[in-house]
Amino acid sequence: MDTEQYAGIIPGLSTEQLDKRFQYRIPEHLKSKVHVGSVVYVPFGKSNKRTKGFVIDISSDSSYDRDKIKDIYDISLDVDVRNTNLIELAYWMRDEYGSTINRALKTVFPVQDKVRNRVVTELTLTDDKLKAEEYYAKCKRKNASARIRLLDALMEHRVINSEFAREKLKVTAKTVNELKEEGIISVKDTIEYRNPIKVSAEKEELPELNEEQRIICDTVSEAIDNNVKETYLIHGITGSGKTRVYIELIKNVVAKGRKAIMLIPEIALTYQTVKRFVNVFGERVSVLNSKMSPGERYDQFLRASNGDIDVMIGPRSAVFTPFDNIGIIVVDEEHEESYKNENTPCYDTREVAKFITGKYNAPLVLASATPSVKSYYRALKGEYKLLTLSKRAKVGGELAEVHITDMREELKAGNKTIFSRSLIESLSERLADKEQSMLFLNKRGYLGIISCRECGHVIKCPHCDISMTYHKNGTLVCHYCDTVINNVKVCPKCGSKYIAGFRAGTEKIEQEIKKAFPTARVLRMDRDTTSRKGSHDKIIEEYANGDADILVGTQMIVKGHDFENCTLVGVLAADMTLFTSSYTASERTFQLITQSAGRAGRGEKKGDVYIQTYDPENPVIIAAAAQNYEMFYAEEIKHREMLNFPPICKMATYTFVSENADILSKAMDKLRDKLNTISKKYGKDIDILGPNRGSGYKLKDEFNIKLIIKSKTDKILKEIKNDLEKYTDSEEIFRKIHILFNKE
Numbered sequence: 001m002d003t004e005q006y007a008g009i010i011p012g013l014s015t016e017q018l019d020k021r022f023q024y025r026i027p028e029h030l031k032s033k034v035h036v037g038s039v040v041y042v043p044f045g046k047s048n049k050r051t052k053g054f055v056i057d058i059s060s061d062s063s064y065d066r067d068k069i070k071d072i073y074d075i076s077l078d079v080d081v082r083n084t085n086l087i088e089l090a091y092w093m094r095d096e097y098g099s100t101i102n103r104a105l106k107t108v109f110p111v112q113d114k115v116r117n118r119v120v121t122e123l124t125l126t127d128d129k130l131k132a133e134e135y136y137a138k139c140k141r142k143n144a145s146a147r148i149r150l151l152d153a154l155m156e157h158r159v160i161n162s163e164f165a166r167e168k169l170k171v172t173a174k175t176v177n178e179l180k181e182e183g184i185i186s187v188k189d190t191i192e193y194r195n196p197i198k199v200s201a202e203k204e205e206l207p208e209l210n211e212e213q214r215i216i217c218d219t220v221s222e223a224i225d226n227n228v229k230e231t232y233l234i235h236g237i238t239g240s241g242k243t244r245v246y247i248e249l250i251k252n253v254v255a256k257g258r259k260a261i262m263l264i265p266e267i268a269l270t271y272q273t274v275k276r277f278v279n280v281f282g283e284r285v286s287v288l289n290s291k292m293s294p295g296e297r298y299d300q301f302l303r304a305s306n307g308d309i310d311v312m313i314g315p316r317s318a319v320f321t322p323f324d325n326i327g328i329i330v331v332d333e334e335h336e337e338s339y340k341n342e343n344t345p346c347y348d349t350r351e352v353a354k355f356i357t358g359k360y361n362a363p364l365v366l367a368s369a370t371p372s373v374k375s376y377y378r379a380l381k382g383e384y385k386l387l388t389l390s391k392r393a394k395v396g397g398e399l400a401e402v403h404i405t406d407m408r409e410e411l412k413a414g415n416k417t418i419f420s421r422s423l424i425e426s427l428s429e430r431l432a433d434k435e436q437s438m439l440f441l442n443k444r445g446y447l448g449i450i451s452c453r454e455c456g457h458v459i460k461c462p463h464c465d466i467s468m469t470y471h472k473n474g475t476l477v478c479h480y481c482d483t484v485i486n487n488v489k490v491c492p493k494c495g496s497k498y499i500a501g502f503r504a505g506t507e508k509i510e511q512e513i514k515k516a517f518p519t520a521r522v523l524r525m526d527r528d529t530t531s532r533k534g535s536h537d538k539i540i541e542e543y544a545n546g547d548a549d550i551l552v553g554t555q556m557i558v559k560g561h562d563f564e565n566c567t568l569v570g571v572l573a574a575d576m577t578l579f580t581s582s583y584t585a586s587e588r589t590f591q592l593i594t595q596s597a598g599r600a601g602r603g604e605k606k607g608d609v610y611i612q613t614y615d616p617e618n619p620v621i622i623a624a625a626a627q628n629y630e631m632f633y634a635e636e637i638k639h640r641e642m643l644n645f646p647p648i649c650k651m652a653t654y655t656f657v658s659e660n661a662d663i664l665s666k667a668m669d670k671l672r673d674k675l676n677t678i679s680k681k682y683g684k685d686i687d688i689l690g691p692n693r694g695s696g697y698k699l700k701d702e703f704n705i706k707l708i709i710k711s712k713t714d715k716i717l718k719e720i721k722n723d724l725e726k727y728t729d730s731e732e733i734f735r736k737i738h739i740l741f742n743k744e
């Protein structure tokens with residue numbers, strides 16, 4: 001009789017060139033522990049190097065010579081992925097995003113090592129009361145004080161944990177052992193999961209759903225009930241009660257014994273959000289975030305795969321939560337850039353979520369106040385079902401009034417500060433009325449962009465209509481087509497010499513505000529002030545408690561927080577994001593302005609928003625000020641059509657990275673020949689840009705070259721990707737080059 005079992009294994013080698021399945025024998029003593037999804041140690045290669053590997057299948061036959069097949073050494077993580085969906089997902093990701101299967105598996109299974117369990121030892125007093133009392137009397141006679149302390153505590157509480165006995169009662173392990181041997185106490189070890197959630201549930205009345213919310217809940221719940229794998233896009237203005245809707249939907253899913261994944265951008269994973277879910281789902285909800293310890297992560301992974309929780313909240317990697325029977329995935333703030341992974345495989349969390357919900361015949365819900373152009377485009381084409389929340393949910397909750405201030409006029413009037421006169425006036429009114437304000441600066445957007453402070457003109461690429469970025473050698477470069485021009489000293493439009501990069505950071509703004517309002521209590525939130533664990537929450541809490549009058553910050557402050565007493569938002573240098581060197585610049589600007597406007601007047605009092613700009617006629621600024629998404633979208637999609645950018649076309653971006661500029665340049669020469677062949681084959685069906693040195697040509701002592709290929713269809717891009725993969729695998733020189741593949 002043959003009871004041998006074999007595991008198909010992908011070795012998790014760090015070279016990662018190897019993209020192949022191997023088979024190993026499962027030794028007798030590991031048979032009950034090795035599952036699909038387990039991580040094991042195997043002997044690899046001629047030297048039998050101890051190597052970690054993923055188990056992707058188990059079978060009773062082997063396709064290899066049985067005498068040569070090696071045994072698994074040992075187990076690293078014995079998780080049982082009861083279904084193979086996550087393994088399938090890894091294969092799908094390899095195909096879709098150009099990666100090795102090993103890398104894809106590492107992404108799909110972010111936890112690969114067992115972390116020591118936290119064990120709690122409980123001491124319980126025997127039920128035999130007489131026996132305990134007799135023993136107690138004996139200890140008294142002998143004056144055994146340690147035992148008496150322990151017995152006193154046990155008689156009062158019946159159960160205590162060993163840590164308490166050791167630390168507080170100063171009782172040694174030896175004493176505990178003696179009592180155990182005498183049969184006075186029993187000792188039991190239990191595993192205690194590390195719980196990253198520090199808030200406890202409070203009873204909270206959920207508000208009745210309003211009409212719009214009810215319609216959405218009914219529609220999606222029907223899909224849940226009937227196992228329909230539909231994708232919904234909820235376009236709901238800030239404060240329209242989207243979170244209330246998620247809670248309702250997830251309640252329905254959990255009531256059916258199924259699981260839910262709630263994805264939110266890391267930055268929005270705050271105390272306030274988590275608390276709302278804890279109030280409803282109690283201990284059946286958990287979170288993941290990047291600041292958690294390996295032990296905390298490991299425990300959440302276990303709790304999920306053991307079915308000890310129903311809901312996982314977290315940023316992009318929470319989509320890989322090893323749940324068994326997923327009933328819904330929600331992607332909040334679906335437009336956020338952070339849903340794209342920046343390393344190979346550069347997956348799009350929304351696409352991964354779609355794959356997973358597809359496997360479970362469950363709905364996927366994407367939601368935002370400012371949907372991504374891509375998702376909205378799909379919704380209008382009918383690929384997604386569009387659902388709308390058009391009103392603020394709270395009674396009396398009105399949208400704030402938005403004012404555009406023209407900073408060119410300020411300069412003309414002799415105001416050379418970063419704040420317009422009307423903003424300063426409003427700030428002092430708020431201080432007098434004891435209301436709060438927020439000043440938001442988009443720090444990332446404008447770095448390297450050259451603009452005129454007198455007329456607002458921005459230096460753009462003559463070929464791409466995308467702003468050029470300043471390089472240290474005094475030239476301006478286009479990120480897309482590599483056009484280089486000399487830096488300009490006077491504005492080509494109005495002749496002003498006030499043309500330069502905008503250079504005020506949040507710190508500068510904080511200083512200026514303190515100068516203008518010496519008695520105001522000012523908080524600053526940016527990357528520098530939030531690097532320590534918990535510091536982000538602390539600033540938010542202080543502000544929410546009213547311990548500050550003005551909060552100055554980067555985009556961090558505009559995400560999802562609900563501050564009742566904040567009635568003024570100033571968006572400084574609003575248009576600067578328009579000019580970043582990416583085709584999504586307008587989209588980002590619109591999102592940021594609308595989101596920040598959404599922060600003002602969340603309570604009873606009406607809010608005001610000041611948008612400072614050098615470009616008040618810009619349609620993006622006008623649409624954002626009107627808080628009118630449709631207006632923005634109509635304009636933006638025309639623009640994308642004209643310049644053939646996604647979502648009109650599909651676009652693949654290859655980044656070739658090397659420490660050696662010479663090798664890189666030689667490799668690119670070779671690649672150009674290959675691209676010529678590809679270009680001939682597909683003709684007008686594709687558009688090749690590059691390979692070029694982009695704005696980030698030299699980063700951290702590495703050289704980057706970009707290649708963009710656009711096509712009408714995904715199929716063609718995939719064909720080309722596979723073709724190029726084969727090509728670069730076969731060419732020696734590409735071994736020394738790291739290739740990053742990204743797809744939009």
Ligand code: ADP
Nearest residue numbers: 207208209210238239240241242243244393394
């Ligand atoms: P969003 O997620 O769209 O920003 P929230 O779900 O956070 O909106 O809701 C905004 C505010 O409105 C919250 O204070 C919430 O408690 C409240 N709210 C949500 N739904 C309702 C409702 N149906 N009736 C009254 N208040 C509501």
Ligand code: ZN
Nearest residue numbers: 452455491494
């Ligand atoms: Zn000018």
Ligand code: ZN
Nearest residue numbers: 461464478481
């Ligand atoms: Zn260009």
